[in-house]
Amino acid sequence: MVCEINPVAETALERVSIQLPRTGADASNGRPAPRDEHPRLLVSDQQDLLAVVIDYGRYGRVYRADTGECIQELDCGDYYSSMTPFGAEFTTVHGATTLIHRTDWNRLDATVYDPDPRPLTARADPVESAASADTRFQDYFVGNIALNTDHTRVLTDGWIWTPVGAQRAFSLPAWLIDNPWESEDGASLWRRNDPTEDWDYPLCWIDADSYATMGRPSDIFREEDEPQPADTVSIVNISTGVEATFLGPEPLRIPGRRTLFHARGHLLSVEPDGLSIWRLSDGSLAHHLPGLNPELVLGGANRIVSPSGDTCIILPLPEL
Template sequence: MSTPACGHAEPVAGRFCSHLMADDDAEHHVRFTGQGTEHDLLCADCADAGASAETLRTVCATCMRERLGRVFDSLGVIGGPEVLSRPTALRFEHREHTLPALAGTSLLALAPFVQQSRPSWLVVDASGGLLRIDLEGGALIRLGTLSAEDVQLSAPLALHVSPCGRFAAVVNVTGRRGVVMALASGAVTMRLDRGGYHEEHCVFSVAFFRDGSRTRVVHATAWNRLDVSDPATGELLTPRDLPPRERDKPAPPHYLDYFHCGLTVSPDGAWLVDDGWVWQPVGVLRSFSLRRWLHENVWESEDGPSLKELRACGYFWDAPRCFVGERILAAWGFGVDEEQMVDAVMLYDVESGKLLRWFAGPPRGALAFDGRFLFASAKGHGTSVWDLETGERLHQAPELLPTAWHPAARCFLTVLGDGVLRESRLLA
């Protein structure tokens, strides 16, 4: 292994122009070579002049990551990475279901029952009805009704179902309110309120997870505070007192200057990913241990030892993301600024906080993982299938833009309207 010019005993990960090597404060362009994801970092003068190989110096992954992570030092992107593809026999099989009871009504939110292998779904209809749909049997069961006190039906909704299948949370996506409901009775067991401070810029923070045999719900209770509660009773499980920050005085211990946004829980319920932002604004993708938070340190979500910052991006948060392993998160977008993001998927280890690798190509849209392949669904692109190991695109279905993904049944569902729903499954 040759030692990079930066002098660190790590493999070469890229190149800087000599001016960046000499000036730690210089701003940079990212220039792709067109060979895979290979890229150089160039100062403004070298980018204008077209830096030659003689003026470039090799650097390690640590140096490259540190420089790329400087949100306000990026001047732009030159060229683009190579998108790899491989022909396969993969294809999607579609099956349509007509439910006359849904004709004439719109579906405001939809989510899978993830504990069932059959394609069972929950939906919220235009009247506020919470319904369960079993496509195999064609059954439509009303579980409860949402009122104006619960959520604003005229604003976008999000629906979340607990892993045990006993609870659902319905929230206004960029509003301040929501509820948790017991599906067996349709009763509201918790009312959620995250406050009214810039909530319009943040996806509502709520997610269910399993802590041993118990189901828990993590939810925002203020712009900069998350809590965990028992969804059956509403009991608060992370009580802590934090005095407000006073003007012109140092922040109190554990004070968090961070807007919580969309949450993603690891498959085993051990880790939480929060795609929020801080003033500038800069999106900051964070992860921390749910186990430590509940059982060891009530301040874990503020400044605990397991807390890691995976990346920072100017004006960019609540990006597409999903877990592709117990500890590996796939997050869309290469770059450090919303206007300079490159179509790509970044793979992070949420425990160490390290970027493992990345590949180019997946467009900005919903991400899903079936245990083998990564799916990317985006308007104008349809749904593409990607090999996580090689970063190759294996198939693209331009006509498939699904509404939701069922991880247990491994199928997409598309709401076609007038009571017609379409399942789509990947076949070899």
């Protein structure tokens, strides 16, 4: 059952019943699944569509929000799909609800609903061949995706062999309007310079150009006698390539769950003993709310949403 939350009135209304996608369809090529499958709910900006994807699984579904009717089955393939979240996010294109979603281990596509599903990024699969030297083939396992604050960039968090974590970004308008290959080798494609030890770390966009992410540099470049680096939070500016370490937060790392948020010039970090709110201007601690572990921060509504058993707690953010 999907419920609609009114954060201002602090009420919830049962809205529609839906049938969840299938689970247990990927055996990771004979290897034990590294992380448990679990469903994740997405709601379109216009609240006309819902989607449920199975993080660390293969399948998803798109539904009409008013009736619960399933209008599209999603499938990201069975090649190591249990290693990453099912990358999917809603946006709006020319007034129509659009879903960006993974359709294979190394491929994203976009589907517009006007009102029925229609592909926006149809293209052939690139060929993996040394002879063809196809630069469109990416040996990159797409995981979580996130849209920047004005929905002009798509950030992807995934991995490459050996394996190490890797983050990439590209222009959303260029991909949807000019070049369906923009996500593979377009002019706007940006790659973070240094790989990380793992992937699916906490991250969130701060503005149109910068995002905050947690991570630890990969040890493939570390000398044997060098100490193991610690997890740190970095502010990464895609336009300039500059990265700055943010010393305050120590967010929990919970696979498939958001633990970093941005609201009104502050970075919110879900930590072992509660929620910390940090000033982006100087990195200082503005507030600490012990015992609070929200799964959603509604910056525009100035509310924190936190599940507690079978209930949902809605609290106002402190004055920022």
